[in-house]
Amino acid sequence: MNEVIGLAPWLVGFPLIGAAILLLGGRATDRWGHWLGVLASGASMVVAFILMFRMIGTPVEERSVDHHLWTWLSAGDLGVDLGLRLDPLSVTFVMLVTFVGTLIHIYSVAYMDHDPDRRRFFAYLNLFVAAMLVLVLADSYLLLFVGWEGVGLASYLLIGFWDTGRPSARENAVAAKKAFVMNRIGDMGLIAAMALLFAHAGALDFGTVLSDDSVGAMSQATATAVGLCLLLAACGKSAQFPLQAWLGDAMAGPTPVSALIHAATMVTAGVYLMVRSGAILEAAPTAQLVVVLVGAVTLLFGAIVGCAKDDIKKALAASTMSQIGYMMLAAGLGPAGYAFAIFHLLTHGFFKAGLFLGAGSVMHAMGDQTDMRRFGGLSRFLPITWITMGLGWLAILGIPPFSGFWSKDGIIEAAFIPVEGQPWRAWVFGTVAVLGAAITAFYMTRLFFMTFGGRRPRWTENQHPHEGSPLMWWPLVFLGVGSAALGLVLGIGGTFTTWLEPVTGHAEHHEPVLPVPVIITATLVVVVLGALLAFRMYAVNLVPEEAPRGSVLTRAARRDLYQDAANETLVMKPGYGLARVVQVGDRDVVDRGWSVLPQAVSWFGGVFRKAQTGYVRSYAAGMAGGVLVIAVVVWLVVGLGGAQ
């Protein structure tokens, strides 16, 4: 491992240099800038492959390496060394980010072909890849935070990429701002967690903070507080309840961005944070329970919203939210769940990126139409997109042997494992996980058949759908194959679980409350039922072009279960009210109080002003009279004094 560790900084270096050249080079790099972006990301991928193969060839106990780069901060007791940590967890992420990232870079060359700002797009994408790699490679919370903010910035820039300043582009600007502001709330959690950890351990690097000594010395209250603060951070970044509202609007960005940032990588950073901080969470059962709860709530929330959305990208966004809910749930289950959280993250990264890129391909073919009610019957015209999205669809449904089955089934089984003293947990969270799988099957089948199936197309006029260039469908093929095979390759015999063991720890084997075959069968049955229901509703029956009014729940889900209304009523309006009170108070109480002084001065000035008549002679008379009065007074005083 040590011979190639020197390459690790180049993982970040290549895309960072790429972004710098493209941003500083400006218009001069317009002609070849996108290929430089692809090259930078590809170079990073090559390094990632070298590191991964080296790691596979290294004995298990030597796989975690901290690569010290330089001393970053040295202030009193706080010393932060800047370093990279390479272990199976970070290398898994590095592979996901660079591989899927490079495919999406290639796809974007064609997808953004007609955009005059394509170079800027690639600069931001490279910036994102660099920041994401900093996030996952960091060996301390502080460096992780740098990457954390970096991906937030890249996400903001890319959601608002089409904000041209015109009123029609307002939606982009608002969506970008919304994502940025909601992420800040989460970031406060991360900062607070870092402050608590520093107060407790006097350091911020994983090696010290997460060691058995440090965690063992932590009081229950501290561990819970740190755990909850980290969860808040994860909720902001991963669009988990209650900070989930930004993800749907984030679809205003270009589709490759939705695929890379808002599906495959950045939004899963919260799960990474949870798994990385697993030692702290295990010391705080309350925080763990909250993590599981948040995951369970979000997984149902996203799934329900996904059932009602007609916008293909928003339906996929809701699905992303729901799938990350699964990962969060698993991350809260302790060592039994960590490996499956990351495994699902990995397979989800492939199939969801594939689905998003497929959606981009459909939009490309249909002239940027996103309303699924205007699609239908596209399988004949977009065969490659149809097949690759079909693989993704089967993967997310969890049909064996596609990848989602291996990871999602692991999570469902882990959710059914009983927790000592709280027998209700296994049943509640297990049922929620199965229910979520059923709803997932429903909305994904709905999405798939509304787009590709149906007996008659519901296109708008002058639509001539056709596949994009090979640059667009080759990434789809790669991701489709990954969606199909990745789970089988990594899941069989627990290969992936063993691979992650140096980081997640060895999970004691516990029996779920139900026998494993029963769980698998039950899950598959409800999944098939959900899919059949959706098939009947959206493939056999005709889909109306105008959305029907729908039930109360459908109408609520169309509006994201009133999350925006709730946020506005509970947070935004009271905030505005408070600001208004402070503003009025400042103006009418503080300002008015102080303005009494100048008003008094001004009034006196008005009175004395009258003495200035402008007539020289009256001034002279005043002087003469005054001198006379003084003379008389002096004469009287002196005269009387002299008389005595």
Added chain:
Amino acid sequence: MDITNYVVLAAVLFAVGATTVLLRRNAIVVFMGVELMLNATNLAFVTFARMHGDLTGQVLAFFVMVVAAAEVVVGLAIIVTIFRTRRSASVDDVNLLKG
């Protein structure tokens, strides 16, 4: 001759000058009133210098003359300028600084 007479003459001259300044509107005449007041003061200075056998008063009279000469130069220049712009030498017309 009794020295009192000089003081009385100075007082009379000063009173005449002050009255001129207060009552006349023509700026030139007002100026002459000022000159008269200054010279009444000079007369008083010289008188008291003689009375006390001290030259300070006489020196001060020279100072007053120098200042008066300078004042006439500046003052007349102002008056001429005002007359040119406003076609009037009345001091009452110059009341732009009225509060």
